Amino acid sequence: MDFGFSPEQEMLRATARKFLENECTSTFVRARMAEPAGVTDEFWAKLAEQGWLGLVYPEEYGGTGLGFVDLTVLMEEMGRVVMPGPFFSTVLLGGLTILEAGSAAQKKEWLTKIAQGEAKATLAWTEPSARWDAAGVTTTARAGGTGFVINGTKLFVPDAHLADVLVVVARTSESKKSDEGLSLFLVAKDAKGLDVQLLPTMDQTRKLCEVTLTEVAVSADALLGARDGGWAPLSRVVARAMVAPCAEMCGGAQRVLDMTTESATIRVAFGKPIGSYQGVKHRAADMLVDVENGKSLTYYAAWAMDENVPEAPLAA
Amino acid sequence: MDFTLTPEQEAFRESVRAWLTANMPKEWDRRVTATSDVPRPEAYDVLRQWQRTMYDAGFVGLTWPKEAGGQGLTFIEEMILHQEMALAKAPPILNILGVGMAGPTIVAYGTDEQKRRYPPKILSCEEIWCQGYSEPNAGSDLAALQTRAVKDGAHWVVNGQKVWTSLAHIADYMMLLARTDPDAPRHKGITYFLLDMKTPGVTVKPLRQLTGDAEFNEVFFDNVRIHESQVLGGVNNGWAVGMTTLMYERLALGFGLQVRLRIAVDGLIELARRMEKEGRQLTKDPVMRQKIAQLWIDTECLKYTGARAITKLLKGELPGPEASTGKMVWVETHQKIQELAMEIEGPYSQLMRGADRAVENGAWQYTFLRSRANSIEGGTTEIQKNIIAERVLGLPKG
Numbered sequence: 001m002d003f004g005f006s007p008e009q010e011m012l013r014a015t016a017r018k019f020l021e022n023e024c025t026s027t028f029v030r031a032r033m034a035e036p037a038g039v040t041d042e043f044w045a046k047l048a049e050q051g052w053l054g055l056v057y058p059e060e061y062g063g064t065g066l067g068f069v070d071l072t073v074l075m076e077e078m079g080r081v082v083m084p085g086p087f088f089s090t091v092l093l094g095g096l097t098i099l100e101a102g103s104a105a106q107k108k109e110w111l112t113k114i115a116q117g118e119a120k121a122t123l124a125w126t127e128p129s130a131r132w133d134a135a136g137v138t139t140t141a142r143a144g145g146t147g148f149v150i151n152g153t154k155l156f157v158p159d160a161h162l163a164d165v166l167v168v169v170a171r172t173s174e175s176k177k178s179d180e181g182l183s184l185f186l187v188a189k190d191a192k193g194l195d196v197q198l199l200p201t202m203d204q205t206r207k208l209c210e211v212t213l214t215e216v217a218v219s220a221d222a223l224l225g226a227r228d229g230g231w232a233p234l235s236r237v238v239a240r241a242m243v244a245p246c247a248e249m250c251g252g253a254q255r256v257l258d259m260t261t262e263s264a265t266i267r268v269a270f271g272k273p274i275g276s277y278q279g280v281k282h283r284a285a286d287m288l289v290d291v292e293n294g295k296s297l298t299y300y301a302a303w304a305m306d307e308n309v310p311e312a313p314l315a316a
Numbered sequence: 317m318d319f320t321l322t323p324e325q326e327a328f329r330e331s332v333r334a335w336l337t338a339n340m341p342k343e344w345d346r347r348v349t350a351t352s353d354v355p356r357p358e359a360y361d362v363l364r365q366w367q368r369t370m371y372d373a374g375f376v377g378l379t380w381p382k383e384a385g386g387q388g389l390t391f392i393e394e395m396i397l398h399q400e401m402a403l404a405k406a407p408p409i410l411n412i413l414g415v416g417m418a419g420p421t422i423v424a425y426g427t428d429e430q431k432r433r434y435p436p437k438i439l440s441c442e443e444i445w446c447q448g449y450s451e452p453n454a455g456s457d458l459a460a461l462q463t464r465a466v467k468d469g470a471h472w473v474v475n476g477q478k479v480w481t482s483l484a485h486i487a488d489y490m491m492l493l494a495r496t497d498p499d500a501p502r503h504k505g506i507t508y509f510l511l512d513m514k515t516p517g518v519t520v521k522p523l524r525q526l527t528g529d530a531e532f533n534e535v536f537f538d539n540v541r542i543h544e545s546q547v548l549g550g551v552n553n554g555w556a557v558g559m560t561t562l563m564y565e566r567l568a569l570g571f572g573l574q575v576r577l578r579i580a581v582d583g584l585i586e587l588a589r590r591m592e593k594e595g596r597q598l599t600k601d602p603v604m605r606q607k608i609a610q611l612w613i614d615t616e617c618l619k620y621t622g623a624r625a626i627t628k629l630l631k632g633e634l635p636g637p638e639a640s641t642g643k644m645v646w647v648e649t650h651q652k653i654q655e656l657a658m659e660i661e662g663p664y665s666q667l668m669r670g671a672d673r674a675v676e677n678g679a680w681q682y683t684f685l686r687s688r689a690n691s692i693e694g695g696t697t698e699i700q701k702n703i704i705a706e707r708v709l710g711l712p713k714g
Contacts, residue, residue, distance in 0.1 A: 001325075001392060002318045003623040004631065069317050261709045275711035278702065284709055285701035289641045296620035296638065297613075303317045315616075 003299065009073050016077035019050065024081045032084040033204035037162060039085030045117050053091055054115025057099060061111035067306040068240065072247040072298060079251030084205035086120050086159035088248075092241040093158065094121025097167045101184055101225030101233035110165060110186075122163040124154035124187075124211050125234070134179035134231050139213065141170035141183060147219040148172070150185060153212050160196045160209035164189050168213065172228055179231040184224035191216050239313040240305050246298040246316075253291045260284065319623070321392070329396045335373055336404040341366055344407050357529060360486060363410035367441035376415060377439045384423050384435040391629050395622075398572025402579060413483060414438035414445035418491050421561045422510070425549035430510070434489075446487035448478040448511065448535060449558065455480075456699045458493075459502045459555065463537060465494040465509070472496070472509065472547075474517075474540040480693070484520045484533040487513050491561060492542075493554050506554035510546045517541070527685045562695075573646050574622055577615045580653050580683075584608060587680070588660050598660055607656055614649040618642070637708045644700040647690040654684040 005013070023046060032038050047053050056071050057063025078087065095114045098106055098121070113119035129136050139152025150170050160166060166187045173181040187194060193216040199208045225233050261284060264275030274280050297315070304312035321329070341362055370376050378394045380386020387393075401408075409415055419438045422430055437443040454461040463476025474494055484490065490511040497505030511518070517540035522530035549557035585608060588598040598604050625639035657680040658665040669678030691697040705711040 001321060001623065001627065002630075003620065003627040005317065257709075261711065264711055272714075273712045275705070275709075276714045278698070278714060281705035281711055281714070282698065282701040284711060285704035288637055288704055288709060289645055292621060292638050292641050293617045293645065296617055296624060299317070299624070300319075300616075300620040303319060306317075307319070 003303075005069070005073060009070055012070060013073045013077060015050075016052075016074050017080070019046075020077055020081045020083065024083050026081075029082050029084055029205065036198055036207065038159070038205065038207045039162070044085065047087070048115065048117030051115075053087075053117055054111070056091070057095065057111050057115055061099070061107050062115035063111065068243055068302040069299070069306055071244060072302040075244050075247035076251030076254070079248035079253075080255045082205055082252060086122070086162050086207075088206075088241070088244055089122040089158035089163070090114055090120045092244050093123035093237070094163065094165065094167050096241055097123055097184060097234065097237045098186075098224065100237050101230070106186065106224060113164075119164040120159065120162050121165045121167065122157055122159050123237075124157045124160065124166045124168045126154065126156045128153060128155050130155070134182060137169050137171055137178075137182055139168065139170040141168075141172050141185060141218075143172075145217065147217060147222060148185065150187070150213045150216040150218065153210065155210050157196075157209045157211045159207050160211050161198050161207065166194075166211065167224060168211075169230060169234060175228075181228050182230040182234070183227050184230040184234065185218055186222045186224055187213070187216060187218060191218065193217070235313075239316045242316045243298065243301050243305055246294070246301065250291065250294050250298050253287075253294060257284075257287050257291050260287065321396075325392055325396060328393055329400060332375065332397055332400040333404070335375070336400060336406055339369060339373070340404065340406060341369075357531075359407070360410065363407055364441050366407045367410050370409070371440045376409065377419065377435075380419065380423065380435065380439070384419070384431060385439050386435075391626050395572075395626060399575045402572045402575035405579070411438060411441045411444045413447050413491075414443070414489075417447060417561045418445040418489070418510075421491070421508075421557060422548060424560055425508075425557050427545075429545070430548065434510070443488040444483060444486055445489045445491065446481050446484045446513075446535075447561070448481060448484075448490040448492040450480045451477060452479050456696055458558075459506070461493055461495060461506065463492075463494045464498070465496050465507060465542070467496075467544075468541075470544050471541045472507075472544065474509075474511075474537045474542060476537050478535040478537075480523070480532050481520075481535045482532045484513070484535050485522055485530070489513060490535070491548075491558075493558050496554075497552050500552065503555045505552055506558070507551050508548045508554035508557040509542050510548055511540070511542055512546075515540050515542065525686075526688060527682055574615060574618045577618065577646065577649055577653065580650070581608070581611050581615055584611070584653060584657055584660065587657060587675070591660050591662065591664075591675075593662060604660070611649065611653055611656065614645070614652070618645055618649065621645070637704070640700070640704050640708055643695060644691075644697050644704075647697060650690055651687050654680070654687040658684055 023043060051064045052074060054063035055066050055074060056068065057065070059065045091114065095111060098110050102110070110119060110121065114121060126132065127136055127138060139150065139154065141148040141150045150168060152170065154168065166189070168185045168187050170183060170185060171181055172183040175181040193214040195212040195214070197210045199210060201208045261275070264280050264284060265273050267274050275284065301312070301315040304315040343362055367376060374387060375397060377386035378389045378397060379391060382388045415438055419435050422434050438445060449458060451461050451463060463474065463478065465472040465474045476494065490513055492509040492511040493506055494509060495505055496507040499505070517538040519536040519538070521534045523532055523534060524530050585599065588604060588608065591598045593601065621638045621642060625642065628634070628636055661675050661680065664673070664675045665681065667674040667678065668681050671678065674681070706713055
């Protein structure tokens with residue numbers, strides 16, 4: 001048993017920390033929060049250069065072929081600097097779904113582009129009902145012409161305004177069981193009838209959109225995976241992808257704890273640093289416990305994903 | 317990162333499991349001990365024999381060096397053993413303070429004679445040990461201890477009092493901290509003695525607890541004469557020696573605790589299945605389900621945090637933040653489990669062992685009451701938080 005990071009992973013952490021401290025400063029983050037894009041082309045190209053956009057994709061699709069434990073290391077560092085932009089939506093939501101459900105040709109086309117920083121992607125799943133289950137999908141895709149015609153409204157879609165391709169979850173046939181009859185489609189950003197509205201959100205480093213699909217016609221090869229068989233790959237992707245924001249939050253929480261501790265050491269009240277008072281000390285200790293617990297669960301979930309142990313979705 | 321065990325470790329697990337199945341004492345009531353590992357007075361004889369049986373099979377002192385009668389194995393085997401003992405609801409090790417604390421400290425600091433004399437009998441349970449640290453005016457602030465030892469020829473003469481001394485009523489020896497230089501700074505004038513409890517002048521008075529049991533005691537010293545050969549680790553060096561003991565305490569008591577929590581959560585679910593509220597099975601109550609699920613998550617957390625700490629130990633590193641959080645997180649989770657058991661039982665939570673209608677013969681009532689002490693014994697939660705804030709986060713001392 002070894003529940004620690006390898007020397008290579010520690011090296012990835014050191015590289016990521018140095019890169020992000022230089023490239024993703026607080027000033028940079030605030031500027032990105034203030035604009036719709038949330039990322040610059042230059043910064044995105046640098047992420048691609050580091051090999052991080054294809055970190056978890058196989059080498060045949062332009063990736064590095066690393067695992068979720070490696071990704072966890074990287075995401076912790078990204079969380080530390082509150083890195084803005086469509087990394088999660090592109091690499092994990094859109095990209096992973098294509099990796100999980102796509103044909104060899106679809107994977108070759110999109111994952112290679114994503115890894116090289118040439119394309120962004122996202123997943124259009126949830127709807128105004130705000131349900132995270134199969135029954136929440138009411139968007140339809142009916143067979144028409146040589147392909148399908150999609151109608152529906154998707155809400156809370158991350159970075160749809162930046163995506164070159166959207167993976168849309170739609171119902172292709174009615175069934176008694178809600179998780180049957182769902183399919184996944186690749187919809188290009190310039191598809192006719194696709195409307196994307198950026199929403200004002202609380203966390204300005206994460207852009208969310210409303211996506212309306214009105215009689216959007218796609219060809220038969222836009223189908224991602226088996227017709228009516230979309231729920232299984234989708235739920236696998238969601239379980240896997242969930243590990244990433246957890247790692248990001250661990251990194252962010254650790255940074256906040258570091259900053260708080262530093263402040264409690266410097267700030268003086270009644271003649272002593274406030275961190276010498278138990279009222280502050282105990283709250284700091286409680287924060288440490290929470291951060292460490294979060295890491296334990298996240299690291300285990302990442303490992304469980306890499307090793308494909310049966311309880312991996314539960315761990316996530 | 318790797319969560320798998322080696323084939324040898326898996327084989328060790330199998331051998332422990334098979335041995336436990338074959339050797340479990342028949343007179344041991346698993347149901348009563350399902351949620352707790354506190355030795356009850358009526359079980360002492362069984363427990364003495366049980367430790368001896370485990371010792372003869374080579375399952376006591378796994379991480380101790382072979383010269384001291386141990387097996388020279390790693391913390392992984394120790395962890396596996398405690399996990400399997402918990403899963404089998406096996407009786408606990410009676411001489412836990414000897415095996416977990418006194419023994420390793422003697423191995424670390426003892427003279428050749430001391431190392432030859434004491435460790436084997438600790439492992440075999442021939443000699444039970446207790447810990448003479450806390451006093452009426454020295455608990456969290458242990459360095460304030462006032463029990464005095466004054467040199468008289470080749471002997472030290474001890475006067476004073478210890479309190480909350482677990483197992484003192486059956487102990488053969490005590491790890492005794494006493495002040496030998498009252499003029500030195502308080503951490504520098506303390507000496508660690510190995511005290512024979514049968515020495516004239518030692519009086520043990522049991523203290524009855526909330527649970528009705530008397531696990532611990534007051535111990536009085538009236539001109540108790542200890543030969544100078546019974547000093548461990550040098551005169552006035554007792555603080556360092558005593559702290560080593562406490563470090564082992566964390567390790568010794570930590571293994572297996574997580575599994576016991578999981579067993580308690582499983583027991584809680586069984587309990588909730590059987591109990592009804594307003595005509596509805598409690599496991600169907602969404603609030604109850606969420607509370608139980610959260611406790612399950614908390615026990616998972618403890619498992620992985622423990623694995624991170626053990627990884628550091630195996631790599632020869634000092635335990636980091638993850639190790640220092642273990643005790644307080646365990647306590648919080650355990651107390652919440654016990655509190656929820658009372659909530660699940662509703663009005664029945666009032667009935668203690670002895671009442672015909674008591675649920676599970678009052679086992680949960682006992683463990684609930686016993687769990688109240690968890691946040692005090694072995695380092696209070698408040699002191700743990702101070703330690704984390706000062707030693708891990710580096711906040712200034714108050």
